[in-house]
Amino acid sequence: MLKAVLFDLDGVITDTAKFHFLAWRDLGAELGVTVDEAFNEELKGVSRIDSLERILAFGGLADKYSTAEKEALCTKKNDHYLELIQEMTPADILPGILPLLEELREAGLKAIVTSASKNAPGILELLQVKDYFDGIVDPASVAAGKPAPDIFLAGAELAGAKPAECIGVEDAASGVEAIKAAHIPAIAIGDAEVLAQADRVLADTSDLSLAVLRDTWEKATA
Ligand code: G6P
Numbered sequence: 155m156l157k158a159v160l161f162d163l164d165g166v167i168t169d170t171a172k173f174h175f176l177a178w179r180d181l182g183a184e185l186g187v188t189v190d191e192a193f194n195e196e197l198k199g200v201s202r203i204d205s206l207e208r209i210l211a212f213g214g215l216a217d218k219y220s221t222a223e224k225e226a227l228c229t230k231k232n233d234h235y236l237e238l239i240q241e242m243t244p245a246d247i248l249p250g251i252l253p254l255l256e257e258l259r260e261a262g263l264k265a266i267v268t269s270a271s272k273n274a275p276g277i278l279e280l281l282q283v284k285d286y287f288d289g290i291v292d293p294a295s296v297a298a299g300k301p302a303p304d305i306f307l308a309g310a311e312l313a314g315a316k317p318a319e320c321i322g323v324e325d326a327a328s329g330v331e332a333i334k335a336a337h338i339p340a341i342a343i344g345d346a347e348v349l350a351q352a353d354r355v356l357a358d359t360s361d362l363s364l365a366v367l368r369d370t371w372e373k374a375t376a
Pocket residue numbers: 164174197198199200201202205232269270271272273274326
């Protein structure tokens with residue numbers, strides 16, 4: 155039986171992906187690295203420090219900065235990101251998400267946030283949806299980030315469910331890879347080619363519903 159839904163945040167619950175992109179693009183420009191939208195796709199779902207490492211490697215700067223300097227660059231990116239998201243309100247919840255959370259609550263299914271973002275709790279407060287969730291996995295508590303399965307396995311545990319009793323919702327290729335590595339059925343939102351590993355790809359969050367989650371889960375676990 156499907157017992158829990160494991161939600162990515164950025165690009166699933168709300169469109170913070172555009173703000174991460176702007177903050178990385180500006181930091182990249184300062185470092186002399188061009189972060190365009192195609193390259194940004196590879197940063198989705200990837201932790202802050204790993205994103206910086208990828209940008210530095212992309213620009214041929216992998217060995218240029220010390221650990222302390224990299225931490226300072228991450229802080230700079232995050233300060234800019236926090237400025238950009240401060241204006242977020244419940245109006246920024248993506249279409250279909252609130253009705254889905256209502257449906258899950260009504261049906262007694264658990265909803266867990268499995269985001270790589272250390273900003274997730276603050277963003278859920280801004281969106282005023284924190285109460286809909288039964289737990290938020292602290293990304294700092296898991297050994298390896300997406301595409302490793304750790305955060306989704308921790309999410310299942312937090313829900314008190316087995317991986318096979320959960321379904322994961324993601325917008326990033328690294329996230330879908332992580333869900334599948336955890337042996338959890340996956341629904342992806344976005345480009346069917348980029349997200350081909352998912353059990354079902356939806357064009358938009360407004361296509362999400364408990365019926366679609368159940369149907370996907372049943373087919374994936376049959
Ligand atoms: C999500 C986003 C990534 C971001 C990561 C860490 O996975 O898709 O773009 O780098 O979270 O976010 P944070 O808010 O901790 O910098």
